[in-house]
Amino acid sequence: MTPELMAQIGALAPEISLTVAIVLTVIADLVFGARGRNLVGALGVAGVAVALWHLADPAGTHPERVFGLLQFDGFARFFRALIISGTGVVILHAVVFRGMENVSRNEFVPMLLGTALGGSLLVSTDHLLMLLLSLELLSLNSYLLAGWQRKERRSSEAALKYLVYGALASAIMVFGFSLFFGLAGDLHLSVIGAGVAEAWAGGDGSRFVVIMATALVLVGFGFKIAAFPFHFWAPDVYEGSPTPVTTFLAVSSKAAGFGMLVRFVDGVFLGDAFVGEWMKGLGHVIAVLSAVTMTYGNVTAVLQRNVKRLLAYSSIAHAGYLLMGVAVMTSSVGVDSGLDALMFYLATYYLATLGAFGCVMAIANRFGAEDLDDYQGLGWSTPFIGAMLVLFLVSLTGLPPTAGFVGKLMLFQATIDAGLYWLAVVGALNAVVSLFYYFKIARALYLRGDTEFVAGLSSRGIFPFLAHASVLALGLATVWYGLGFDGLAEWVRSSLL
């Protein structure tokens, strides 16, 4: 092997670490069976840790371009960090999650690592074939994970729905890809960008093909990020899946979807060859999708009584906010500022959502509660988790002094700067709506029920401790980046495409 090839393989070290962890967890499961639960969990977390260490690239020797298919730039590193670390936290929680006690969870960990692997490759590739393969790696694992509690009707139903809709969305997207291939004769995004520009200049017939292909691909992306009107799978799947899977879908899977969408939009539509009326039209479509998605998600969330379902609709709303960033990107002035705001917002969303689901799982473990009605007065019995959950909800609403506020500030700033004033106003008013339902959770925790202490089930051991510690760390980060976000802003700025 040539040294160059070795170096390229070296750039894949995070993905290789995940793969090794997958193999080791499978072996550990075969050898120890159900007794090896903690070992499998530990191996999974260790794999994630090693992957993150490699991702940080302490030696700084990794090449950016690998095998002509993968682009390991700062952008990819940012998204891989979110996806992989999010998966690590989910594993911590999954090991102690009582809701999955009656099903084996040893295969669960390698599956989860497999989705992280898929997501990590997905955000790094600029080749449509690789994109499709990694997307399917992510999706197929997700379908299985959603149905993990196979004796529960809700879980099986969720998996089937996810599978059927997901397969349909993939098929539509692949059809769009094929049209792009027809236009450009290549599957690299940059070549497609040039081909599309040429086709656009070529008259009405080929313009129609461009619009069709874009629309079809956007359906696939819209499904993955759960944007209106391709969101309909999300509430059922989020509610039916075991909560660790829900967490993964809301955090890592959504980050992967946005990474893919942004790279595609940037590569195909924002190349040098291509600006003007077409972009303006696309920008308007995305801006409208963004406004409708966040409004729909927020308004529907108000009606929910199940906490997981409520958070599912809220994650639809947040997809709408993130689309604000894409809308700004496609306006003529805001490629960088839009992407900057989107990535910052995604990081804050990651912290708050991961933390909120961590608290939801902790409460489910201890009190078996999942509906708002069962949450009544629980805040008094679990002051730490209760206060943390309120903090994460404040961040999701976008109030200072939390990171979520800064995320919204960045988005509004980019949106106003790009002249999309109406979208900024819609986004701001949506924050008010979201307060109403997020604080239904706070209301149940503290305002309702009595203040008596309820012991609930206790969990002891290293994993429950680590799960709690991760919630605390996420909470501290949420406040830290709300009050001093220079570090995060700098990281984001150096990770733009």
Add this chain to the structure above:
Amino acid sequence: MDILSLIIFSPLVAMAAVLLIPAGRKDALRTACVAGTLVPLLLASKLWMDFDPTTSDYQFVTQVSWIKSMSIQYFVGIDGLSIPLVWLTTLLMFLAPIAAWRIEKGVKGFMLLVLLLETGILGVFCSLDLFLFYVFWEVMLLPMYFLIGIWGGPRREYAAIKFFLYTLAGSVLMLLGIVALYLCVRDTVDTPFSIPLLSQMIQAKELTGSELINDGVLFGWPFLKWVFVFFFIAFAIKVPIVPFHTWLPDAHVEAPTAISMVLAGILLKLGTYGILRINLGMFPDIAIDFATIGAVIGVVSILYGAFCAMAQTDFKRLVAYSSVSHMGYVLLGAAAFTSAGLNGAAMQMFTHGTSSAMLFLLVGVAYDRAHHREIEGFGGLAGVAPYYTGLTTVGFFAALGLPGMSGFVSEFLVLLGAWEVYPVLTSLAVIGIVVTAAFLLWTLQRVFLGPLNEKYKDFPEIDKRETFTLVPLGFLCILLGVAPQLLLGHMGETLEQIRSLFG
């Protein structure tokens, strides 16, 4: 650490101390909270004495870089407009845990939230950086939501979320305004969030270089006018000005006594403080366009609040509506842009802070004993509780503006200042004074005079703790009535500077 930062953040230090005390030791928790709020009160008193009233510049300024990527500063300082409010805040927040001494439910949480609330409020009054201002502005909402929602009356959930939603709806618009201003100047100055710098630039029309301002005619209005309106709505909801006032009676009626006191005494002032500091101080040219509208809304608030108060049967609701009425004077005085009007408005903020706090404490005394607040349900209390009756009389007279009490001076100044500019509106506002006097005296008569309601023949007299919370407030009402110069002297220069913006 400078004294202003000490004042702002010392409640946070007290929070850490309270957090360490076990939840079961209620008296220790209460004492710690009282001690934790006494520190800022003492520091603020020292601040008052060290304050130099001969200048309109910001004093006790601390300006350090905070978030470099957006050029945000930690920038605090006070002038004549903010120092009375800072001191009033520390006083009322010191009285709040004493007034809440008898609360038994979740004492630890209550005290923690009160301390957090104090930091938030003090931060708003001291911030000279818009980002910092906004952070403190929002920080105070969360404790308020829980304080009303957990320790409030029967409809507390509704009242708490209504308060939160109304205020947030206003403040997100303010956030858009702040962001827009930031975008106008971020390329040209080092400190794009600085309130003094922005005021200066807007008044000198130096923002015109920006792209937003050049092409910024939106829906027929220039861009800055929208920014002004967004700020104004945020503050108007907080004051609250009719028609944004409907959260106030609910929040007041449901909140526990100590929190009603803080709400009426300080939180409402945040709105008028914002109007004076930002709408007038930053956008004088636009404020002139809206002056008549402001004066009309002010008079509508005065009259509507007074007539609504007259119609109430619930003691606390009556006091809440009287607040709407009294805050209307602040707006009327501010909209006149005259020296007397501005002085009256600023003084009214302080005097209403003391008198309304007193009224809510007095209502709380009656409610604690009778467990209801129906005005008609009392009667003849003067015979069984003479001290209580005496203190109530002081509070009511202060609120209705009896000559010799502080309310008289401030309302008189407002009317004097407004008369020069809006004679018709001012004459209408005078009707509000008459109605206010009528409903307060009528209430006094129904509750304290007449035949004794037999149910209350054993009505306990006001106790030492309650007296302790009421006496300083009553004393201030009388003191400022006979010597308003104590307060006006500190505010004069700053208000003159604001007035000079209007030619």
